[in-house]
Amino acid sequence: MEDIYQYIEDHKEMYLDWLMEICRQPSVAAQNRGTEETVNLVEQYLQRLSFAVENIPTSGNPIVYGELNSGKDRTLTFYNHYDVQPEDPIELWESPPFSPEIRDGKLFARGTADNKGTLLSRICAIHAYQQVYKELPINIKFIIEGEEEIGSPHLSEFTEKHPDKLTTDGCIWENGFKSTDGRLQITLGCKGMLYVELHAKGANVDLHSAKAAIVTNPAWRLVWALSTLKNEQEEILIDGFYDRIQEMTIEEKELTESIDYKEKEELEQLGLKSYLNNLTGFNLKEKLIFQPTCTICGMESGYTEQGAKTVLPSVAKAKIDFRLVSEQDPDEILQLLRKHLDKHGFEDIEIVRLKGQRAALTKLNDALVQKVVSSAEKFFEKKPQVMRSQAGTGPMYTLCQKFGIPAVGFGVGHAGSHNHAPNENIYIDDFIEGIKFAALVIHEF
Numbered sequence: 001m002e003d004i005y006q007y008i009e010d011h012k013e014m015y016l017d018w019l020m021e022i023c024r025q026p027s028v029a030a031q032n033r034g035t036e037e038t039v040n041l042v043e044q045y046l047q048r049l050s051f052a053v054e055n056i057p058t059s060g061n062p063i064v065y066g067e068l069n070s071g072k073d074r075t076l077t078f079y080n081h082y083d084v085q086p087e088d089p090i091e092l093w094e095s096p097p098f099s100p101e102i103r104d105g106k107l108f109a110r111g112t113a114d115n116k117g118t119l120l121s122r123i124c125a126i127h128a129y130q131q132v133y134k135e136l137p138i139n140i141k142f143i144i145e146g147e148e149e150i151g152s153p154h155l156s157e158f159t160e161k162h163p164d165k166l167t168t169d170g171c172i173w174e175n176g177f178k179s180t181d182g183r184l185q186i187t188l189g190c191k192g193m194l195y196v197e198l199h200a201k202g203a204n205v206d207l208h209s210a211k212a213a214i215v216t217n218p219a220w221r222l223v224w225a226l227s228t229l230k231n232e233q234e235e236i237l238i239d240g241f242y243d244r245i246q247e248m249t250i251e252e253k254e255l256t257e258s259i260d261y262k263e264k265e266e267l268e269q270l271g272l273k274s275y276l277n278n279l280t281g282f283n284l285k286e287k288l289i290f291q292p293t294c295t296i297c298g299m300e301s302g303y304t305e306q307g308a309k310t311v312l313p314s315v316a317k318a319k320i321d322f323r324l325v326s327e328q329d330p331d332e333i334l335q336l337l338r339k340h341l342d343k344h345g346f347e348d349i350e351i352v353r354l355k356g357q358r359a360a361l362t363k364l365n366d367a368l369v370q371k372v373v374s375s376a377e378k379f380f381e382k383k384p385q386v387m388r389s390q391a392g393t394g395p396m397y398t399l400c401q402k403f404g405i406p407a408v409g410f411g412v413g414h415a416g417s418h419n420h421a422p423n424e425n426i427y428i429d430d431f432i433e434g435i436k437f438a439a440l441v442i443h444e445f
Contacts (some may be wrong), residue, residue: 004439008124011113012432015124016107018045019431020100022082022116023109027085029150035061040416042144045123046195049130051142056162058154061146065165068126068140076445077168079399079407080119081148084111085420090335092422094227106425112229113413115174117426118434121412122172123429125438138445141168148174151195151355152395161397171400172441173409176296178430179385180262180415184376184437187409188369189389190396191292192324192359194333198222199350200316206302209310219301224347229294229320234276236322238293238340244327248290251364252388256285259385262415269416286393292324293323319354330356361389366406368445375444376410379437384410410437 008015022041026034039055042064046053051066061083087097095101100109122142129136143165145155160164177185200218207215207426223329230236247255264279267273279287297320302313316442322333333352341349369386376384390409400407412434418424 001436001440001443003126004443005436007132008128008432008435008439011128015120015127015435016428016431018124019107019112019117019120022120023100023107023111024098026087026098027083027111027146028086029061029147030086032061035083035146038087039064040367042119045120046142049126051124051140056158058147058157060154063146063158064142064144064153065162066140066142066144067165068136069138070136072136072138074445075141075168076437076442077141077143077166077405078119078122079171080122080142080144080174081115081146082119082144083146083149084114084116085149087422089422092106094423097382097422097424102428105429106427107431108423108425110424112426113175113177113252113411113417114419114424115148115411117413117431118175118411121220121434122438123433124435125442128435129439129442131183131384137443140442141165147320148394148433151193151357152398153355155395155398158252160405163403166399166405168399168405170366170408170445171405172372172438173396173407174394174411175413176409176411177413177415177417179260180265181385183260183382184380184384184410185387186369186372186376186384187387188364188396189359189361189407190392190409191389192328192330192397193355193393194322194324194330194332194359195354195356196320196322196337197352197354198223198225198318198320199352201314201350202312203314206251206314209311209312212312215312217312218316219313221346221349222299222301222318225341225344225349226296226320228340228344236292238333238336240336241292241328241333244329244332245292246326248286252290253282255364255386255388256289257282259285259387261285289387289389290325292325292328293321295321295323297321320372323391324357325359325389327359329358357393357395358397358402360394360401360407362406362408364388368406368408371445372408372410372441375441378444379433379440392399 027038046066097110202218301316303309
């Protein structure tokens, strides 16, 4: 691999230019902004590597599918996404979000960490491998979607219509980071999700707040309904909510114990004195990785602008996400939520389902896991931090575990990459390392 590593070093400015080029292009799925232009760029990158490229339409944004058949008996798939989060609030960015800027060894731009940096590291790795060895040792597929940041609502269309394109021996997932101690994180799954809106309605128009003496206030109705979902000990109170959660195995407990979670450093970074329920050590890590959540993501009702306006709102809304684990089914959780609200006298609260996703896990002893972990130990000369699951959610089950495909995630971000936030960034050195490591994984696999 030394010849490949040297080639990457000699051409790192070119690879950095490729990354900056795609980071200049907005591709905000939530606003359907810049999709066509970004798709064209991604297609050009793959065509440059002699991939057979298809632009596969869905009911939403298209999927870029690329395949390079080397005539070998093993196939590795890379799943990535070309869409990014909205850049708001723009005023908190130190440089324009779609004008990549290098400062202190970091590249700042929306999408650098999530997910364009990781996507380009894999494309560049294949390019370097081809330049040195002329052909790849395995067959490679890319599945690059444009709606991951809005919950991948149309990825299942792709899997249902194109099952032949899913056939593979393993999938390298879209994103990952280095931990606070500099070790590569390797993730073997992700949590599921049910995302809903709760709507409460009162009169057919906002009223003078004097009417609050005799007219229902939907904001209060919503607050009271929300208060039944979870107690102050962070226990979710929906009957049957925990029924399908499986106990941790001995291997999972040992893996979780081995995670070096920098609690003090993170608390200082977040400006907090403690975690919920004063959790620490193993209990903190177990809660983060293996337990579900119920989170109020936002609320809206009445007047919230400057000054006073005495108003009785006519509607109230709340967005809630449930992070799911084990065998929890988002459709079943939705039914349990409806029963719970009805049981507590909130039949009038409307539930609007926005998205759902099952949790996904790859077996700890899978050959792909062992190969990626051993490659990381060889390349970084220290053990990676293997995570049983991300604390976040992605469509891994839809694309992989549903079809018996193992999936392992790693990427080029770091603990302070600010994904989904202003000043998103990656270290340039991590990007170049990521290219080399992706090339090694291809070689070893």
